[in-house]
Amino acid sequence: MARLCLILFGSPGSGKGTQAKLLKESLGIAHISTGDMLRERVASGDEIGRSVASLMQAGELVPDETVNRLVEERIEQPDCANGFILDGYPRTVQQAKLLAELLVLRPIRTIVVHLVVDYNVIIERISGRRQCPACGSLFGIRSNAPRTPGVCDNDGMKLVVRDDDREEVVRERLRAYEQQTAPVLAFFKKSGVPSWNVTAAGIAPQVIAQEIEALVRKERGEAA
Numbered sequence: 001m002a003r004l005c006l007i008l009f010g011s012p013g014s015g016k017g018t019q020a021k022l023l024k025e026s027l028g029i030a031h032i033s034t035g036d037m038l039r040e041r042v043a044s045g046d047e048i049g050r051s052v053a054s055l056m057q058a059g060e061l062v063p064d065e066t067v068n069r070l071v072e073e074r075i076e077q078p079d080c081a082n083g084f085i086l087d088g089y090p091r092t093v094q095q096a097k098l099l100a101e102l103l104v105l106r107p108i109r110t111i112v113v114h115l116v117v118d119y120n121v122i123i124e125r126i127s128g129r130r131q132c133p134a135c136g137s138l139f140g141i142r143s144n145a146p147r148t149p150g151v152c153d154n155d156g157m158k159l160v161v162r163d164d165d166r167e168e169v170v171r172e173r174l175r176a177y178e179q180q181t182a183p184v185l186a187f188f189k190k191s192g193v194p195s196w197n198v199t200a201a202g203i204a205p206q207v208i209a210q211e212i213e214a215l216v217r218k219e220r221g222e223a224a
């Protein structure tokens with residue numbers, strides 16, 4: 001059977017990382033997070049790792065060709081024998097084109113899954129988060145709320161909003177995600193890659209993972 005390439009898209013707060021972990025287990029495939037892959041390469045200290053490290057230190061983007069080459073090597077590792085999840089890649093249409101070129105050379109079945117969430121729900125949840133400035137604990141509004149509103153359970157400190165959690169910051173991150181991702185999704189659709197929108201807000205992560213697993217098995221021609 002062709003190997004599976006599951007390209008997972010999801011905005012900040014969509015639970016993409018959780019889905020990747022669950023699907024890695026249920027589908028028996030590797031989870032390739034490009035961020036982790038680049039960090040591992042830097043840690044290895046080889047030639048590519050050193051050049052990636054100097055780019056990152058200079059605050060520059062790692063070129064598409066380099067990321068692509070690393071992905072190409074990564075998917076030949078033994079843990080990718082059944083397939084792999086790409087998480088955080090491709091981010092641009094150029095990267096998507098390079099990826100499509102390397103996938104077409106291999107017996108690989110590519111499926112795109114976009115975790116769709118109501119941005120208002122994300123904004124409400126993230127901007128409702130509070131952190132303890134003393135011990136760093138995070139609290140929510142509905143789930144994981146502190147016993148006394150606005151006060152840390154551990155040490156009684158007054159909770160604060162992290163800069164990253166401010167509503168305007170969250171809105172900006174979502175807007176940037178949307179702007180970056182929409183053309184990449186359009187590229188895959190236009191290329192005839194099966195692309196699915198999966199509703200991922202207010203639903204238990206396990207239920208979402210089961211839905212995606214069923215879609216994947218159907219696409220691969222397996223009985224659900």
Ligand SMILES: [Zn+2]
Pocket residue numbers: 132133134135136137152153154155156157
């Ligand atoms: Zn505390």
